[in-house]
Amino acid sequence: MADIQSKHGIGVSPGTAVGPVVQVRPPVRPPADEAPAADMAEAGARVRAVLESVAATLEERAAGADATAQQILTATAMMARDPGLAGAVDTQLAAGRGPATAVDAAVEEYCAMFAAAGGYLAERVTDLRDVRDRAVARVLGVPEPGVPHLSEPSVLAAHDLAPAETSVLDPATVLAILTESGGPTSHTAILAAQMGIPAVVQLPGAVDIPAGTRVAVDGGTGEVVLEPDEGLQHELAAKAERRAVALSATKGPGMTSDQHPVALLANIGRLEDAVRAAAEDVEGVGLFRTEFLFLERDTAPTVEEQTQTYTAVLEAFGSRRVVVRTLDAGADKPLAFADLGPEENPALGRRGLRMSALRPDLLDTQLQALAAAARATGADIRVMAPMVATADEAAWFARRVREHGLPSVGVMIEVPAAALRSRHVMAEVDFASLGTNDLAQYALAADRLQGELADLLDPWQPGLLDLVAAACEGGRVHGKPVGVCGEAAGDPLLALVLAGLGVSSLSMAPSRVPAVRLALSLHELAVCASLAERARGARSAEEARAVVAELAHPDLLAIL
Structure with a gap:
């Protein structure tokens, strides 16, 4: 165009x-000359009523939304009801600010803390500002954004x-x-x-x-x-x-035109996601994010609670594989019942498997529940750990998983060291899955939540492709599969490169599967390998994508 x-x-x-x-x-901005509240108690009560009305509106929308949106909206409503936010507004009112200005300033304080924390909290800044914008408009009595x-x-x-x-x-x-x-x-x-x-x-x-x-x-x-x-x-x-x-004509297992299999899987987060994805033409789940069972709670979910959810997810997919990622939480996804205290850089802190090492009781409870669900269903369940950096960490996790009788254990490769040393990491486990979002963040030193750095976070970056190649080489040495469950998996052109690098499965939003299936079906594995070599030889992400687009099958390019 x-x-x-x-x-x-x-x-x-x-x-x-x-x-x-x-x-x-x-969004409407508070008046620059807004007068201080004449009655701070009355103003505080008024703001609390407004925040409650915002929360109620968000919950109403959540009731009619799909599972993913429901989760986001429910969490945002909880932000509006946070007593700490109301207390911050009181502090601003006491400092002589008017109600709308107090809401704006209090929320911006929270946003600054969330942004500094990084990770899951930084992702919530947009949601928190949505609460602010709605509340400010209601305080001023003007139309909401x-x-x-x-x-x-x-x-x-x-x-x-x-x-x-x-x-x-x-x-x-x-x-x-x-x-x-x-x-x-x-x-x-x-x-x-x-x-x-x-x-x-x-x-x-x-x-x-x-x-x-x-x-x-x-x-x-x-x-x-x-x-x-x-x-x-x-x-x-x-x-x-x-x-x-x-896309309507594509169906069945993913494979190249010469019948080399590349499994096409779904990413899910909640039971509702699983039910919806199970009805689609996918070969199973490549990433079940279990942290949603743990977040926004005051106490850890019990073995019984977790077993019930895991069993329902496994039943939805029948004989199809379900790859479960154990709890990926920590300073960037804080848990009220496992507060490890503040950290200077949460993205590089005690998250993922590092949290599990500090709180093995949480991991053991989760593995106990997964094992119970596996026994109840006889499902093809595979369990992997997030944020693995070394072979010793992989060995520690594998030992705990196998002690619970779970047959297949893997790791997420999202730390560059794990990709570079995958030969040693893969010796300890049965499979690996590349989390390309975090892998790009750590490899390019670019916060994946900062949109201005999106060019560095482009999954076509040749440096990132080199890390994928290194991880796959470790899998080849041991004859063990390496998949991808990051955003890169859903790009039809990039899927060809990933297959050519040796990736054995691609996990994505179910809506992206048909285009990836079509892309694979139009190319032989040798062609994918050639495209991968050309992409790795490029100087930039733009050049890598351009060279693959130039050489890809015309029928694919006609729909992209």
Whole structure:
């Protein structure tokens, strides 16, 4: 879609669309001259009532949302009810600020703490600011920010889009989403991909596109064209039709055109995700994120609670594999019942397996529940640990898993040292799965939650591909499989490179499986290996993707 009126961002949800732009209402700011509260007690009670009303609204939206959005909205409602936030507002009121200004300042204090903590907490900054924006508007008695009524199918443009807004979008009226901020792992990206809405993030000037401007959006390439001519509109419509026809024809196990298997699996987080994914044409689960059983609780879940959930997930998938990641929590995903205290850099701190080493009781309880669920179902369950850095850590984890009678044990390779020394790590376990999001973050020294660094976090970075190759080489030495469960797995072109590097399974959002299945089916394994070599030989992520796109099968390029 090359054009002098084109803009370029990061495509995070594939698909194409053409339609008029509707600007999302921006948040209202507190008046610069807002008078101090005349009665601090009355003002504090009023703000608490507003925060409770915001929480109630979020819960109402959660009740009608899918499982992923429900989880995000419920957690955001809990933020609005946090007594600490209300207390921070009281402090601001006592300092002489008006109610709206007090809410704004209190939330920004929390946002600064969350951003500094990194990881899971940093991901919640957008949600917390959504609470602020809604509360400030209600305190001032003005319309809240958000998506206006759409009189026709439209393209939404915003600085950012809160999960509370994204979760209730109707794909019949929202043709595409454009935001100036965000990244490939943002809530907007995840929810848009699940709903099949094309989305482009990190698009400069998205909020400056005049309302009503007709735009052509490519959620795969990240290109947006203003006022496209009829020729381009017809081209995109034809591409969308080709894509729908091609993807509807794909089915069955993933494999290359010469029958080399590459299992296509789903990422899940909750039981509801499992039920929905199990109904799709996937070969099982490549990543079951179990931390959602533990977060936002005052006490650890019991063996019985965990067993019930794990059993239900395993039953949903029958004989298909389910790869379970043990608790990935710590300073960046704080647990009220396992507080290890503050850390200077939580992303490099006591998280994942390191937390399990400090609190082995939590790990043993989880393994006991997983073993009970496995016995009850006879399922193909495989258990892996997050944040493994050394062969000794892998051996420690493998020993504990096998002591509980679980037959298959693996590790997440998301630390560069584990990838570089995978020959030793893989000697201790049965399989590994590459977490490309964290692996890119640590390899490129770029916070994966900072959208401005998205170019460094591009999974096409040749340096990252070298680490994937090193990890796969360790698997080959021992004849053990290495999969990928990061965002990279859902990119059809990159899937070819990963297969060529030796990756044996790809785990992603179920909506991305058909395109990846099609990509593999059009290429022999030798071709994938050649593409992988060319990508690793590139100087940049852009060059790596371009060379693979140039050599890939025309039938695949016709729908991307």
